[in-house]
Every structure is written in C-alpha cells, then in structure tokens.
Amino acid sequence: MNPIRGVVFNIQRCSLHDGPGIRTTVFLKGCPLGCFWCQNPESQATSAELLYDRRKCTLCGACRSACPHGAVRLVQGKPTYDRTLCRGCGRCCPVCPNEARSLSGKTMSADEVLAEVRRDVKFYRRSGGGVTLSGGEPMSQPRFSRELLGRCRQEGLHTTLDTCGAAPWARLRGVLEQADFVLLDIKHLDPAKHAAATGRDNRLILANAKRIAKLKPLRLRIPLIPGFNDDAAAIGAIAAFARNELGGPAIDLLPYNRLGEIKYDFLDREGPALLTQTDERLRELEALLGDTR
Amino acid sequence: MAAPKVTPLAEYAGKSRGERLWKQALKHREGAKLSLARALLLLESCRQTEGLPTPIRRARALERIAEGIPIFIEPEELLVGAFSSRPMYFEWYPEYAVDQAILSQDLDGMLAEPYTQKDVARVIDYFQAGCLQGSFFALMDEAQKAHIAETCEDGAWVYRAKTTLDIDRGYHAVDHEKALRKGFLGVLAEVEAELAATAVVDDDSLRKVDFLQALAIVLKAGIRYAERYADLARALAKKATGRRREELERIAAVCDRVPAHPARTFPEAIQSSLFLHILIHLESRAQESPGRMDQFLYPCYAQDLREGKITPEQALELLECYRVKLSTLRLFSSIKYNEIVSGEAQYHNVTLGGQTADGRDATNELSYLFLRAAERTRTPHPTLSIRCHDRMPRQLALRGLELVRAGLGFPAFFNDASDIPWLLATGAPLAEARTHCISGCVHAIVPGRTSPFDVLFISIAKCLELALHNGFDPRTKKQLGPRTGEFARMKGYDDLWAAFTAQVEHFSREGGVLIGRQRVYRSQRIPALLSSAFTDDCIRRGKTALADGARYNIIIQSAVGMIDAVDSLAAVRRCVFAEGAVGRSELLEALAMNFDNREALRKRLLRAPKYGNDDDFADGIAAELYGWWWRMVSAIEGPYGTRQLPAPYSISVHGAAGKRTGALPSGRLAGHPLADGSVSPCQGMDVKGPTAVINSAAKIDQVPLFGTLLNMKFHPSAMKSQEDLAKIYTLIEAYFAEGGKHAQFNVVDAKTLREAQRHPERHKSLMVRVAGYSAYFTELGTNVQDEIIQRTEFASA
Ligand code: SF4
Ligand code: SF4
Numbered sequence A: 001m002n003p004i005r006g007v008v009f010n011i012q013r014c015s016l017h018d019g020p021g022i023r024t025t026v027f028l029k030g031c032p033l034g035c036f037w038c039q040n041p042e043s044q045a046t047s048a049e050l051l052y053d054r055r056k057c058t059l060c061g062a063c064r065s066a067c068p069h070g071a072v073r074l075v076q077g078k079p080t081y082d083r084t085l086c087r088g089c090g091r092c093c094p095v096c097p098n099e100a101r102s103l104s105g106k107t108m109s110a111d112e113v114l115a116e117v118r119r120d121v122k123f124y125r126r127s128g129g130g131v132t133l134s135g136g137e138p139m140s141q142p143r144f145s146r147e148l149l150g151r152c153r154q155e156g157l158h159t160t161l162d163t164c165g166a167a168p169w170a171r172l173r174g175v176l177e178q179a180d181f182v183l184l185d186i187k188h189l190d191p192a193k194h195a196a197a198t199g200r201d202n203r204l205i206l207a208n209a210k211r212i213a214k215l216k217p218l219r220l221r222i223p224l225i226p227g228f229n230d231d232a233a234a235i236g237a238i239a240a241f242a243r244n245e246l247g248g249p250a251i252d253l254l255p256y257n258r259l260g261e262i263k264y265d266f267l268d269r270e271g272p273a274l275l276t277q278t279d280e281r282l283r284e285l286e287a288l289l290g291d292t293r
Numbered sequence B: 001m002a003a004p005k006v007t008p009l010a011e012y013a014g015k016s017r018g019e020r021l022w023k024q025a026l027k028h029r030e031g032a033k034l035s036l037a038r039a040l041l042l043l044e045s046c047r048q049t050e051g052l053p054t055p056i057r058r059a060r061a062l063e064r065i066a067e068g069i070p071i072f073i074e075p076e077e078l079l080v081g082a083f084s085s086r087p088m089y090f091e092w093y094p095e096y097a098v099d100q101a102i103l104s105q106d107l108d109g110m111l112a113e114p115y116t117q118k119d120v121a122r123v124i125d126y127f128q129a130g131c132l133q134g135s136f137f138a139l140m141d142e143a144q145k146a147h148i149a150e151t152c153e154d155g156a157w158v159y160r161a162k163t164t165l166d167i168d169r170g171y172h173a174v175d176h177e178k179a180l181r182k183g184f185l186g187v188l189a190e191v192e193a194e195l196a197a198t199a200v201v202d203d204d205s206l207r208k209v210d211f212l213q214a215l216a217i218v219l220k221a222g223i224r225y226a227e228r229y230a231d232l233a234r235a236l237a238k239k240a241t242g243r244r245r246e247e248l249e250r251i252a253a254v255c256d257r258v259p260a261h262p263a264r265t266f267p268e269a270i271q272s273s274l275f276l277h278i279l280i281h282l283e284s285r286a287q288e289s290p291g292r293m294d295q296f297l298y299p300c301y302a303q304d305l306r307e308g309k310i311t312p313e314q315a316l317e318l319l320e321c322y323r324v325k326l327s328t329l330r331l332f333s334s335i336k337y338n339e340i341v342s343g344e345a346q347y348h349n350v351t352l353g354g355q356t357a358d359g360r361d362a363t364n365e366l367s368y369l370f371l372r373a374a375e376r377t378r379t380p381h382p383t384l385s386i387r388c389h390d391r392m393p394r395q396l397a398l399r400g401l402e403l404v405r406a407g408l409g410f411p412a413f414f415n416d417a418s419d420i421p422w423l424l425a426t427g428a429p430l431a432e433a434r435t436h437c438i439s440g441c442v443h444a445i446v447p448g449r450t451s452p453f454d455v456l457f458i459s460i461a462k463c464l465e466l467a468l469h470n471g472f473d474p475r476t477k478k479q480l481g482p483r484t485g486e487f488a489r490m491k492g493y494d495d496l497w498a499a500f501t502a503q504v505e506h507f508s509r510e511g512g513v514l515i516g517r518q519r520v521y522r523s524q525r526i527p528a529l530l531s532s533a534f535t536d537d538c539i540r541r542g543k544t545a546l547a548d549g550a551r552y553n554i555i556i557q558s559a560v561g562m563i564d565a566v567d568s569l570a571a572v573r574r575c576v577f578a579e580g581a582v583g584r585s586e587l588l589e590a591l592a593m594n595f596d597n598r599e600a601l602r603k604r605l606l607r608a609p610k611y612g613n614d615d616d617f618a619d620g621i622a623a624e625l626y627g628w629w630w631r632m633v634s635a636i637e638g639p640y641g642t643r644q645l646p647a648p649y650s651i652s653v654h655g656a657a658g659k660r661t662g663a664l665p666s667g668r669l670a671g672h673p674l675a676d677g678s679v680s681p682c683q684g685m686d687v688k689g690p691t692a693v694i695n696s697a698a699k700i701d702q703v704p705l706f707g708t709l710l711n712m713k714f715h716p717s718a719m720k721s722q723e724d725l726a727k728i729y730t731l732i733e734a735y736f737a738e739g740g741k742h743a744q745f746n747v748v749d750a751k752t753l754r755e756a757q758r759h760p761e762r763h764k765s766l767m768v769r770v771a772g773y774s775a776y777f778t779e780l781g782t783n784v785q786d787e788i789i790q791r792t793e794f795a796s797a
Helices: A062-065 A108-119 A119-126 A140-154 A169-176 A189-197 A203-215 A232-245 A263-265 A281-286 B017-030 B037-047 B054-068 B100-104 B117-127 B132-138 B140-150 B176-197 B203-240 B242-257 B266-284 B300-305 B313-326 B335-340 B365-377 B393-403 B416-425 B432-436 B459-470 B491-526 B545-549 B560-578 B583-590 B599-607 B618-633 B655-659 B690-698 B723-735 B750-758 B780-794
Strands: A005-015 A023-028 A049-053 A072-075 A078-081 A101-103 A106-109 A130-135 A158-163 A180-184 A218-223 A250-254 B349-353 B383-388 B412-415 B437-439 B444-446 B453-460 B555-560 B644-646 B711-714 B742-747 B767-770 B773-776
Touching: A005 A108, A005 A140, A005 B690, A023 A108, A023 A140, A023 B655, A049 A158, A049 A263, A062 A072, A062 A078, A106 A108, A108 A140, A108 B412, A108 B767, A119 B545, A130 A140, A130 B655, A140 A158, A140 A169, A158 A169, A169 A203, A203 A232, A218 A232, A232 A250, A250 A281, B017 B313, B017 B365, B037 B054, B037 B117, B054 B100, B054 B266, B132 B583, B140 B491, B176 B203, B203 B266, B242 B266, B266 B300, B266 B393, B300 B313, B300 B365, B313 B365, B349 B365, B349 B437, B365 B383, B365 B393, B365 B555, B383 B393, B383 B416, B383 B437, B383 B723, B393 B723, B393 B742, B412 B723, B416 B432, B416 B444, B416 B723, B453 B459, B453 B491, B453 B655, B459 B491, B459 B555, B459 B560, B459 B655, B491 B545, B491 B555, B491 B618, B555 B655, B560 B583, B560 B599, B560 B618, B583 B599, B618 B644, B618 B690, B690 B711, B690 B723, B723 B742, B750 B780
Parallel strands: A023 A130, A130 A158, A158 A180, A180 A218, A218 A250, B349 B383, B383 B412, B453 B555, B555 B644, B711 B742
Antiparallel strands: A005 A023, A005 A106, A049 A101, A072 A078, B412 B742, B437 B444, B767 B773
C-alpha cells in the first residue's frame, strides 16, 4: 500500500505561540474558506504554487530555460512569468541564482514530516510542547492529518490541531481522535457576515465547536480583522457563545498583522489593505473577554 | 530561596539612589578628560626607587598612588573609592604601553586641568623605552619583528601579537572571601610569618623575600587609602546636615574598619570588597571579576538582617551604588586596543547562583537583589552571570530573562553540568570545582586560586584561507605559513583537511611561544602584587599569580572564526569534492575577485549546508574540528609548566580579524566580520530557528573546552509574556542537558532592524513573532518592516 502523502507548505520549528510549550508547527495546504484577509494566501489552494519575489529577480532568464511548460517567456526581451501557464512543478526554483522563486507546497509522507518533527523532541519534553497541525486547514487533508497526528502520538508527542472547524463532523471527529488539544478559530457569530467575509456561513463551524468542546481541551482564537469583527458587539458575542455553549474556554485575540501581506505580491494577487489595531483598542477588546483569558 | 520583597524606600519613590548616581556619572562622562594624576605619581615614585628590586618599586609606586591620588566623595554616594582622580576621568598606565597612537593624538582638548602637554612629554620620556610593550618588542631582532608585522594584527591577522602587553585583561578573580574574613591586616600577618620563615640562602629565596616585602607594602598602602576616605568623609560630615551627615559618618566608620580588619556588617563587606577591586586596578589596571558576590557577601547580609541592622531595601541601595562605581571605570589606551574591545567592555563579571562546596543550591536573596539592582540602575557593569544547575530555582533564571527582555544584554547563563567536569579534569577537587566563578566573559575558574591568563587569539578562518593558497596570503602577497600543497591539485577533502589543520597547528605553536614569552616578561617586569596577595598559593610560594604562584596556572588559546572555517570546509566538501559542481581553480579565482561577477557561484556556495541549521553534514565538521583543535592545543606546552587551554571565544576580535580576511568558500565576502562567539552560527546563516541552532551547538563536545559562547537574538515579540520567558528558558535547559556551556540572549532593537533592512543577507535568521504568526523580517515588504521598526522603538521607549 502506498503511504498516504500530504502537501505541506511549511514546517516551523520552535513555535512559541501555537499551543502549549515549544512546538513544531506543520502547515498543510488547502482551505475550505476564503477569508479576504488571509495571512497565508499561499496556503489556500491545495496544489503547489509558485511564489515569485520580483524584488529579488534580476531578469537573468535562468528560469526560462528551466521551465518545461513555457511559463516564463520573453516579452520585449525580458523573461516574463505567466502564471496561467505555470503548473507549479518547481523546476525553476533551484536554478534561480537570487532565490526569487520558491514553491509553496511539497508532497511529503508522514515519515518525512516526522523526521523533521523528531529533531526537537527534547524541547517538547521539557516545555510540555509537541506538534501542531495548522494550515491552510488541516481538515482539507483529513486522511493525512489523521495519519500524521496518530504517528506523532505513537511517539508520545503531544498533538494540537489548529482548525477553522469547517469540515464535516464525521471527518473532523476522526482527526480529533488523534489530537490532545485544539486551537479553534472563530471569526464571527453572524452567519451572513461570516459568509460574506469567508465565503461560507458559520453554522457548521459553530455546531462543530460545541462538539469539540465536549471532547477535547480547547482554546479559541479570534483573528481581529479591522472593520469585520474588531468591535465590541462581535467580540462580546463570541465571548458569550464561548461561555454559554463551550464551557468557557480560554480565548486569544490575535490582532491583525501585516506580516503576510507581501505574499499576495508573490502570488500576483491583490491583498487586503488593512491596518493593525492599536494596543489601546486591543486592551478594550480584551476587557470584554472577562476572565476567559 | 524566594526573592525578597523589595518596596522602594518611601523618600526615594520615583528614582532610586543608584539611578540618580548613574545619571550624575553619565553627566560627568560627557566632559571627561585624561587625568595625569596616577601617571605623575608613578613617575615620581619610579624616579625615587631606581635601582631597587622590581617588586619593591612596583609596591612603592602603588603606595605613592594610594596616598597621593586626589580623592572625592560624590553627593549621595554610600560607597567610596575611585578608579580615577575625578569622576569618570581616564587615568593613564604608561608603564604598560606608550603607544604611537597616543603620541600622535592631539591631547590638548583631552587633558584635565592643570596638566599640560609638558607633563605628558615627561611621562612619555621616562616610560617610552621601558614600557612593557615597547621593551618587549625591542628585545626582538629585525627579522622577528618583520615576521610579526607581516603575520599578526598589523599584517595578515593570523594571530594577535600584542595580546597581553598593553593591558592586564584581568581574566582573574581574587579571593574576596579571604579579604572579608581576615582583613588586609590578617593577610599582612600571613605575609610576615612567611617572611620570618624564609632564610635568604639563594637567588630564589632572595626573590621571595623581595616579593613578600612588596606585598607587605601594598597591603599597608591599601589600608592607608581607606583611611584617607575615612578622614574625608568625616570632614564632609562636619559640613553636612541631617540624613547626609549620618551617612557620611557611617562611611567614615566603615572606612576606619575595612579593608584593614575583617568585615562585620554588610556595608563593611561590600566596601571592603570594592576597595580591594579598585586598588588592584590602580596598581595594575586589571579588570578583575569580583566573582561570587552573592556568596561571599551573604554571611554579613544574613547576620545584619537577623539583627535588624539592615533591610533588603538598604542592601539593594548599596548594590546599586556598587554597580555605579564599577561602571565609572574608563579605559584610556591605544587606538589599537580600542579596535578589538567592544565599546568599553570591561571584564568585571559577577557570578550569581550555582552550588555550594557540598553541592547544594547556592541561590540566596542577594542573588535576586543583584538582578534587581541591575534592572534599576541599568548600568552596563558589572555584567552578571547565572550559574545554572538542576536544583536551582527556576525563578532565578526567569528573573534573569526579564533583565534580558529589558534590553540589558545580560545576565548570561552558564552550565554547572559542563563547567564542573571541566574543572575536575583540570585537577580541581570537587568542592573547589563547585564553587567556581565566571571570569572574563565565559571562563569558569576557581576564584582566588587560579592565575590570570594570557590569550593567544588565532584566526582559524585565516588559516583556512592560507591552506587554500599553499600558505600564501593573497591579501598581503606574502608566504606566511608552511607550504601545505596547491589546492588545485588536491584530490579530496582529506587533503584540504590535512593542509588546513597543518596551518592551524603551525600558528598555534608559533603564537603559543610568543604569548608564553609575554607571560614571563610581564610577570617579571610588572609583577602584580595585590592580586597575588589574594591568590593562593602566592604567599607561600613567594611568586606572583602570573608566574607560578597560583595553584591553577593557566594560559589560553582562543580560536576566532572557527565557524567560518566550518562553513567553508562544508561548502568545499559539498560543492567541490562531492558534487564536482565547482572547479578548484574556479573557486580560487572567484575568491580572488571577492565573487565579483561570480554571483551564481557564490549563491551555490551559500546554499551548501551551513552550521546552525541542525544539518549533520555541516555540524559534523564543526564537531570534528573542535575535537581536533582542543586536543592539539592542549598538547602545546606553556610557560611555567602550564598547558595551553582551548578557550574559543572572540570578544570583538572577529571584526578586526575579519577585516583582514579575504572572501571565503562559505560565501562570506572579503573584509566582513567573522562569526561572533565560538559556537554561534555565522551571521544570518541559521534559518531554522533557535532549536536548530541549539541542536547544532550541542553536537560539539563542549566539556573539554574552556568556555564557549552562544549568542542568540530574539525580537521582543518572542519575549512578551512570562510564558514566553519560561519557554526560552527551556531552550537553555535543553542545551545545557547536552553539555552546552553558555547561552546569552539579546533582544533585537530598532537599530538592528534598520541594519537588517539595509543588509538583508546578514540578517536572514531574524524572526518576528506575533500571536499565531511568525515571519522572517528580511522577507517582509518595506512598509511592513517600517511598521515593525516603529513598534519596536515604541516598545523599548
Ligand atoms: S513552477 Fe514549473 S511550470 Fe511554473 S514556472 Fe516554474 S518551472 Fe515553470
Ligand atoms: S531565474 Fe530568478 S532572477 Fe533569473 S529571471 Fe528567473 S526569477 Fe528572475
């Protein structure tokens, strides 16, 4: 039988803020939502994508010769990248002398991921850390996610699932069985607003939230999106929901940050133009959470 | 033991006394000038003592200085004594080096009143020929001098020649505990007893008697110095009123008592220790490490506390005053020296925590108060070192990390589990090994029993450059090293390894001979007396600590640019020998051109495995190189029967050495600084985060090394909560569990971020973390980078 393979776009060692202790976070590609503010736009599609950093490109043309699909053509004498022809094969990446091209998405077996994860076992043990599966949305690769978390657990590692909750319960439950801890993103309680901003309404997410809360220790994370949910009403509503329906888990407010902005350029996509909340605003919103922190 | 609760004294709510004193000192600093007080007293004394034995002359000189140097007590000061005749001024030590750079400097604006250029000329006139550095080199013949000029810091920078002649670097810690327990008079009695027991029957016994008589003179001179302060304090008290009057009277009473007699109270103990420290400096310019202050001050502190004589607040205030005092030491010296010392780096190092002689945790309330004092005054000195071990309270380490977060750059963390086995291996009994302190930057020594040590700085990166060119230095166009073979004809990696290690060994031996000679020369020409009186077994043996008076007699070699060599070897092994992707001549040509028009080749080399990424290929070379190096160095004999100890660390020599090193196969460009520290990755080459760096460093067997240095940088965003600090401490613990010796953290400031914006290549590893998200700083868009810089600035304001 072929081992199950997954598409991974990043393995981040020494994560300090993705669950308890020091962790390695494995980011899987693919996401059922399409949040307009997404900070990992390279994670949304399930297949591999080319990230092209024009700032570093010197137009040397090396990628043109390497590309088997003609996705880099000469236009007025300049090598020009045409994303519509690109198949995300990654052949052009190692030839670029300026590291201007990189591929988001690498097909890996659970064994390969584990080899990387194992390197930091001593840090997990001492800090009460472990492995976090994130994305994208790990639930867009449920079989691989389940396999990976299961294998980690076999090695005695603490596992965390970082999910948006938008997955059929039967599948989500299967993956949850292998998770010791859950980080759940809740973005908005209003179904219409949720649908407008993410492409899907939130009924499944909220229903799953209640089910998860019964099964696993849980921490809510609310990404604060300017103009969308960074107001007292939206946060207050989520806090009340958490208290009344989820048994009052801890809640983290994640202020909007612009660290992912540049990646829209790398993907030739239009990014959101949003600004970070002030510390003062953040404190006001945090006050609404009461003692849930 | 828990941290004592400290609430600010009511009358000092707002700013503490230490903060105010430091502010005052910084004001003095702006207009600080060169005082000739010490130099002229020295000159006067030297003229009078011509013809007497050297130790006696040195002793008389200190006596003259201690009795004659102008003294002062600043408003609000509780501790007295000074490194110079006026606050924050420089004093001159012409007997060490009268450097050309001083001669050519325009001193006019720099001279303090009432000194004149004429005075300077008198001093130069007397000391120029006979000063340590000048006379040492005068002994050499022209060929030797030419060789050193070509090879050392004025030429190719293979190793540093003027390492120990211009300054006593003070990698040393005297026995403060003994000073507090016996007082100078107690030690004087010891000296006199030894004198009485010594019959002059031969050259050695005559030398011993001279030495002991000199010790007696300096001990009495030290007592006299304190008496002057007692008189001054009393005189000032008469003019003062109220609270200050009481304070001055107390200062007078303390100075009446110490350092002559044993210290009975905490104020006496800390003042006595300070006097000893200052007097040693006035004599020999040494920058001693005070050592385990939380230990040797503790008995007096505990007793005072029990008897209600002191509160933690009052002790804290004294510790703050102490910090300010040690931060007023200024170093005036040659330009050459400044080039290699980071800022005003001084090696006062206070060690906190650790173990007692019988292996219990030694942390006490003073350990915490020292941290608090540093946090309050924010003075740069003394630097703090925390000795970590399994049974220590985590709280101490976490408090330390809070200071790091506040941007102090210290404390550094040290590992008992690696340093104690090292000391045992060098022959120290367990009880002594357990009571070690950190001296200099990173070296674990037994205080009061170990000799100061001279250092040979040798550039391993330069040796690799020489190996690639058959011993020829391409920059200075000189054949410097042995002919170890043409790189173009080398068949495999083993050939390069053999050539490279032959170069390193050649210069380690050559340089070892030179510093050995300097050591003997220095201990004979400028015998350090007071520090010897407080180092076992100098009195009994009748020799200075630098000769073989000290029980543990050491001399060290320090490798600079080791990791640059590792990355270079890895790149050659991978790209040239394994893949065959880069030709040998092609590589040499690219290096000669500093990769100009050879960007593609350079990129390829940069992509080769680099140390610091938990990559076994590169890390394996590091482990092998260190393993080979320490064995090689340890086999070289030193003066007075010492062995050379392998002590890899760089201070800021990596900058100076880097300037004179050409492009390297690691992809490093000509003239760039070499890697900082000894087990830190090359700048910007570690891109897999701190755990990968630690894994790389832990693959090096560090126990046999006399101190290593691992620097790690964090953006403040990674150190926000207490939880973050606990996680960072876990990193240290895991590293130490595998034998790592030292870890130090720096919080990245806005300045560094701006630097990174300009030179992204050198800062590739810089990571910004926010809740749930992290990114490499240099990969971000400029506008977002600017925003982070602003926030970083704001957070530290
Ligand atoms: S990823 Fe593949 S298809 Fe796309 S540009 Fe590169 S080589 Fe061509
Ligand atoms: S290889 Fe790299 S630098 Fe050259 S044209 Fe392609 S992207 Fe630009």
